[in-house]
Amino acid sequence: MKHSKSSRTKAAFHLRGCRVSPPLQQPWGSVCRIVEWIDEQGQISRRVVAADVTEDEVVATIREHVTGRKHVLIDDERQPRQVLPRR
Numbered sequence: 774m775k776h777s778k779s780s781r782t783k784a785a786f787h788l789r790g791c792r793v794s795p796p797l798q799q800p801w802g803s804v805c806r807i808v809e810w811i812d813e814q815g816q817i818s819r820r821v822v823a824a825d826v827t828e829d830e831v832v833a834t835i836r837e838h839v840t841g842r843k844h845v846l847i848d849d850e851r852q853p854r855q856v857l858p859r860r
Contacts, residue, residue, distance in 0.1 A: 786836065787813040793831060796824040810835055 791810040798804055804824035808831055811817055820834050 788835070789813065789815065791831075791835065793822075793826070808834055 789811040791808070794807040794809075796804045796806055805821050806824055806826055807819055808822055808826075809817065809819045818835075822830065822834055826834075
């Protein structure tokens with residue numbers, strides 16, 4: 774992941790955890806990474822980003838995340854969003 778030297782002007786926000794995968798080669802040729810984070814409510818979110826993503830782009834991805842459809846083996850919209858227990 775590229776490191777960028779920028780001064781962030783937006784207010785800080787709380788995350789319980791965040792990780793960025795190593796570059797993943799997709800079968801059709803492009804390379805990507807998976808950004809995965811746990812917000813302050815304990816909800817897990819994941820987004821696919823370009824392989825050459827910068828730290829600032831990861832922060833923007835997390836800040837601009839909108840809750841979309843949850844994909845599970847049995848697609849049941851009535852099930853609650855995945856939440857980790859608080860310690």
